[in-house]
Amino acid sequence: MKHHPDSNPDRPQSDARRAFLRGVPVLTAAAVLMPAPARAAEGGQHWGMLIDVRKCIGCQACTMSCIQENAVPEGSFRTVVSTYAIKVEGGDQPAGTYVLPRLCNHCDEPPCIPVCPVSATFKRADGVVVVDGDRCVGCAYCVQACPYDARFINHDTGKADKCTFCAHRLEAGLLPACVETCVGGARIFGDLNDADGELRRRMEAAAGELKVLNPGQGTRPNVYYIGLDARFEGKVEGQGTLWRPRAVHG
Amino acid sequence: MNPDIVETVNVAREVAWLPWAVQYFFLIGLSYGAFLVSLPGVVFRRAGWDGISRLALLAALVCGLTAPVALLADLHQPGRFWHFYAYFSPDSWMSWGAFFIPVYLGGLMLYAWLAFRPLLASHAAAGGRLAPLAGWLAFGGHASRNALYGAALLAAIGAVLVALYTGVEVMVVRARPLWHTPLLPLQFFITALAGGIGLTLLFRRFAPVAREGDAAVLRLARALALTQAAVLAVGAVWLGLGLSGLSAVHAEALAQVAPSASWQLTAIWAAGATALTLLLAWKRPGSGLLIGLLALHSAWMMRWTIFIGGQEVPKTGAGFYTYQLPLGPEGLMGIVGTAGLWIFLFVALTTLLPLERLGRPQA
Amino acid sequence: MKIERRELIAAGGLVAFAAGFSQTLGRMVSNFVGEAEAAHNLHGRSAEPEFRVDPVTGEFQPNPAQQVSYTACLGCTTLCGVRVRVDKASGRVLRVAGNPYSPLSTDPHLPMKASVKESFIALSGFQDKGLGGRSTACGRGNAAMDQMSSPFRVLTPMKRVGPRNGGQWAPIPFEQLVKELVEGGDLFGEGHVDGFAALRDLSTPIDPDAPQLGPRVNQVAVLSSVNDGREGFARRFWNQAYGTLNFVGHGSYCGGAYRSGSGALFGDMKKMPHAKPDLANAEFALFIGTAPGNAGNPFKITGAQLAKGRSSGQLDYVVVDPVLTNADNRAAERGRWVPIRPGTDGALVMGMMRWMFDNDRVNTAYLSYPNLTAAEAAGEPSFTTATWLVITEAGHPREGRYLRGSDIGMEIAEDERYKDADPYLALGADGVPVAAATLAAAAALESAGTVDVGGRSVAVQTSFELLRASALKLDIEAYSAICGIPADVISGLADEFSSHGPRACAIAHGGMMAGNGFYNAYSVLTLNALIGSLNRKGGFVMNGGGFKDAGVGPRYDLETFPGQIKPSGTPLGRNVPYEKSAEFARRKAEGKPYPARDSWYPNAPGLGTQFFTGALRGYPYGLKALILWSANPLYGITGLRPLIEKELADPAKLPLIVSVDALINESNAFADYIVPDTMMYESWGWAAPWNGVPTKASTARWPVVEPKAVRAADGRPVSMESFFIALAKAMDLPGFGPQGMADIDGKRLPLECAEDWYLRGGANVAFAGKAPVGDASDEDLSLSGVDRLRPALERTLKPEEWRKVAMLYTRGGRYQPAGEAQDAEHPEWQAQRFKGALWLWNENVATARNSLTGKRSSGCATWMPPAFGDGTPVRDIHGEADWPLLLMSFKSALQNSYSIATRITGLHPDNPVIVHPEDAARLGLSSGQRARIQTPGGSAEGTVIVHEGVMRGVVAVEHGYGHRELGARAHRIGDVSQPQRPDLAAGVNINDLGLPDPTRGGNVVWVDAISGTAVRNGLPARLSPV
Ligand SMILES: Nc1nc2c(c(=O)[nH]1)N[C@H]1C(S)=C(S)[C@@H](COP(=O)(O)OP(=O)(O)OC[C@H]3O[C@@H](n4cnc5c(=O)[nH]c(N)nc54)[C@H](O)[C@@H]3O)O[C@H]1N2
Ligand SMILES: Nc1nc2c(c(=O)[nH]1)N[C@H]1C(S)=C(S)[C@@H](COP(=O)(O)OP(=O)(O)OC[C@H]3O[C@@H](n4cnc5c(=O)[nH]c(N)nc54)[C@H](O)[C@@H]3O)O[C@H]1N2
Ligand code: SF4
Ligand code: SF4
Ligand code: SF4
Ligand code: SF4
Ligand code: SF4
């Protein structure tokens, strides 16, 4: 897609120079997963998100906006952008930055749901996985069962909490807070059933590169990624952060 | 640890099942373990088991009554416990558990009452402390064997269901490889049994009874040795499956913790403690106090490690989270609180059913 | 006994049980008696949406309980346009996101003619509009709203109790504050303190023997931070009405070295014009000492454009930096991080230049145009001095200066000599020097070596030749050895940089704050001249700038007034030639003009770095009063605190320190008085992008929420504006009060409150340019919350004005349409062009003398090792044997210098000290371990993180931590104590470890010798485990 139309036609792109900039591709290849976007509730909406990791600048605007929008208590997070310094082996630079926005995947086969002893958590027809706050007993079984660490017990409400895709905003015809404020434009949100929508258009354009987190868990996520490095699909093998965010509860 | 990937910004998920949960699983395990020890003497009237089985039954009762309170406390909406019954959810093992617990506890209490009626009556007759209450509770004091069999059967069914659900509830959590191994329920069961035996041995040690029951102690020690051998065997199978890669789930579980120095230490500690208990129980079966404590320690530690340690393994993040026991109700105070309840119940029950009376073989 | 024990045990058990289960019990009870949850059981405590947009019809429905207003963020100096969502009942800010009209937050931004309602719909999910029209606030911008309700805010005027920096304050009424400050007196029981009235002495010289220093009023100095859209007002008071010369911002400890380097290239060392890469259209960008998407101003839009460019494949970029930052993204594969040793950028760049000269990659065609007309005729939108001749004759009185018409005998009036009318010269076609401005086509880049001046031959060279010679001083291997970048990477960079025609750019900023920062920056920026990318689409482009509010505008005169003062004298920062001082005259008379007592910086702007040591050591003079307005020099200036901490606490050395601020920071903790100022969304102002926005833009700041500070007797909230107005009234100063200002017809108008100033400034903005903006509708007013301003608008402005000014407030500013960045006739040229020359050779730099040695330095880009004030290389004094490492800082991607007490800190509560694995192994350090960092200036303890994302031999520290204030220490105000938050003190601030300059007596901070800017990159250091 790169073109240098007018610049120095007498000096064509030299391969050496390309190599200078690009170096060795860093993304380890992983099983390509092409999702079938049309989902249950055919005809209705099925919300989904696409995260283009290449566009993420790790600014945590998403993280902060989610906290403010959803009154997430200190120490808890519905979304976060994990950030890593990774050694680049045999590449053009000794190390690089890798960022990975994480949130609830609103799985189609969500392991968090069957475990709930009171059926407080469920998947809506529009694909959003939610917790019925009137019913939840705060047993945290769903917290254990989610393979993505997407749930937590909200210490202000005493109930299971997680990303709702900002369902309250969707109902008002608005976008999720984290999407609205994504500085890099990495978060694309929309209806997976809308073939003409921006989300599906972008997904189709990136068809070969689409991946989901931890596909081996069979959860069938509705959050897709472009630029997902296989080393970050599941539990990351590496050195953990030195500091734990402060948590106030009790 | 892979030094080539260094996490610079991430968040930790705090432990969601608190020490309360450890206490519950520990106590309910001790209860059904001790319940099993109560059977030879109380139900099957096996020679020499008489006193010790009654002590076991007391242990089952004290632990069984304490356990659900700890479970309740682990809920962040304890006042909504009735939702479990209002919104039965057959897909959830926890939901089933909510029904199994009353089956077991109902059966256990009935069984214990039936078993202890004669003793309560004699306590009342002998004018022991709170004699009128004991007399009232004895409700005649007849030993009704058929009813006892029925109650024991109910409790046994309950115990099996509780053992099953407590194990499987944890095992089904695929998101935690450390929990998600088919051997886990078995491990829970064996250590629960060992703990039940251990607690019985402890009771026995403090029951000021004559030497006459030593044979039973020796038998219990043997049984304990067997459980420890089984723990080691199952552990070896777990490790073998993990190391060989024959079983993917075990391999994954092993891979999660193997690189961690603190986990290695824990594993060595646990294996060492088990081997020591085995050795002592086999070679010096008379050291009831020591092996009893060791067995209890192993049962508790196993659950602490699985629950709290297991939750220290991030599902997505790098490295490990470090759990620090908070001092408040969600931590140390919670542990102390359950212990307090346990002690209160123990004192209350042994006031009516003094250990020496329980432990003394009946004519 | 036995029985009692049983009971005791049982009771103990019960007590423990009760304690352990109290919480459970409480929760059970609260289930029944606790507050009822909000109706929406699925959404927890999420906020109600601010409005609704029907996903099918796009029909819009406001939420009457909330207000959505457009104003500016102050989460960093970018001052983005944001939308603030407020709960009307409580006045609480619910959330902040971007203003879709603002080019600092949106790409492309909405046209002004879109109604407010349309702007809201454009943000919604309707037709996926909100994805394309996404308007954002960054992580800090989202978290910054926490400051509004921070328990650490200053809300009332206060006066210190006990010694300075004691952390104890007494709240005082505003009226008492004004009276005490104006009249002075024995304010603290420590003796008499002069008030502002007495200090405003406009006639008595500070020193009769040195009249150059100016009048005593200069002994009142003001240090502020960034122009947050209110600086014009503050300057009107201090410079024009009160009369002091000394009002500076934070430039000299921000990225001043970069701006001075840019000023050298753009030929103005005082105003320092500068340009930025046109990331939206560039093919290649080279970031040397600025990390796009990690920090930078404008932070957010740069990050957005970088993300877009690297994922669409339009943009390749390289970041040269000692430390890995969020500018890198391993998923994108289109950026590259090149690690470098701090303070060695000049070597890298001169190496690149050498490769370009050697390989014929310098755009000589472009460089050969001697003036703009010739350049434009050849299709170039800018030009350089490459062909201009410089006198290089050793010992010539004008050595280092450009050869001028008068030098070769052109007819120039004596008083015009070497001024504008005296032309610069280049060689015409026949090899004879002619006025460069008159040549219609290319001129020679190579001189003949000499020119004939009145029969005498004088050695000359073109700027081009001088630069080339400078680049050729070392070979690439030698440059490589200095900067630690392999030679093939240097040539690869040069190759890449010069392979995109003008659609490439090299840029710098904070990374230039080294002991040779000026030359490094001048070198980096000169690269752009060599490829001719200035004013080119996709190249090196100028800021669009703001619409002027505080000037002699189309509607009101916000600049001049009767009785205004033109301050004079020597600035406290000594940024004037030493040779014009009384000291020089005296020393010269004594036969030894050099060294001066301390360094002077004739080619620098106002220097906050010199304020404190200058004032406290009385050189060039002491201060009687210092005003700190929202500035934090003690936290921000490298090495300052340890040098002056004690003296600053001593009122005998500096009798009065007054701060105007919304928080207590490390600097105003030393104040005698703190006056509360408005915070972020409470403030007025007209802010303009600092740079990086090619279209014209002015961001409107207005109180979208009621200011929280106490109100004065007149009912107005106390703020910077109300304070200065009250001072002006009390001292009867010109330019304020009932006749304080005027409309453009000269009709006198009151300047008695902030609205008088900012609304009329708004009228100037609204009416600027060819046509004024349109009128705001009633719907615009009500949807944007601007109806709250309506009474003030109508009261203050003329009938034909108020709806136009309201238009600006409803849109959050005035913004030129996005499509107008490029020139209509020449789509490859920028609309906003720098029309002057790019100075490959800067004669002012070349001919200025170091006041300590009398020596001169290079007039063009060059490699020079980091050095102290007298030119002694740092490593000559603090050698590698003792100090094997180099310590530097980089901006936190998340924090700024004052965001510590917001939710963003929860994500990253501390700043680890980054150490390379090889260094760590040698020192026996591993991640998580504590280590002691030592420099010749101090020592501190930090936690180490080890990874490959740092240059070997470098210790990197994220800036924004290591606080002592802003919540890290609980102050006592009256009898109320602030909350204890020791966690906010976590981490290290390398500024506590900065070096004093031993060649300047050891009691001043180390600064770059040309630009006078703080040195925070490349401090000699060592590290050891603790
Ligand atoms: N996230 C965030 N954004 C901000 C701010 C903030 O505090 N946080 N502050 C705002 C302000 S006031 C400003 S001035 C801008 C500044 O924005 P920048 O100038 O881009 O930021 P800095 O971190 O000061 O410096 C840029 C880079 O220079 C590197 N560096 C240090 N020493 C050297 C060196 O010797 N050579 C080279 N080549 N590089 C070196 C640093 O590691 C850093 O990554 O950012 C603005 N935006
Ligand atoms: N080591 C190291 N040192 C650095 C840097 C670095 O990267 N590394 N960065 C440098 C740079 S680029 C800069 S610009 C300087 C910054 O240095 P300064 O401009 O001196 O200070 P800031 O920390 O920006 O502080 C501004 C003060 O304004 C106040 N304030 C905050 N919000 C508001 C508000 O809404 N209203 C009012 N009225 N006041 C408010 C707070 O008290 C805050 O401390 O620091 C420099 N110092
Ligand atoms: S990501 Fe976790 S919480 Fe979300 S739906 Fe999937 S399993 Fe459930
Ligand atoms: S915490 Fe709530 S939602 Fe989760 S499993 Fe328990 S009851 Fe269900
Ligand atoms: S969709 Fe809403 S709830 Fe989910 S992460 Fe984004 S902001 Fe948070
Ligand atoms: S807001 Fe967007 S760019 Fe910023 S961290 Fe989140 S996903 Fe990345
Ligand atoms: S870049 Fe700075 S001004 Fe803009 S939103 Fe972020 S913090 Fe606010």
Ligand SMILES: [Mo]
């Ligand atoms: Mo700055």
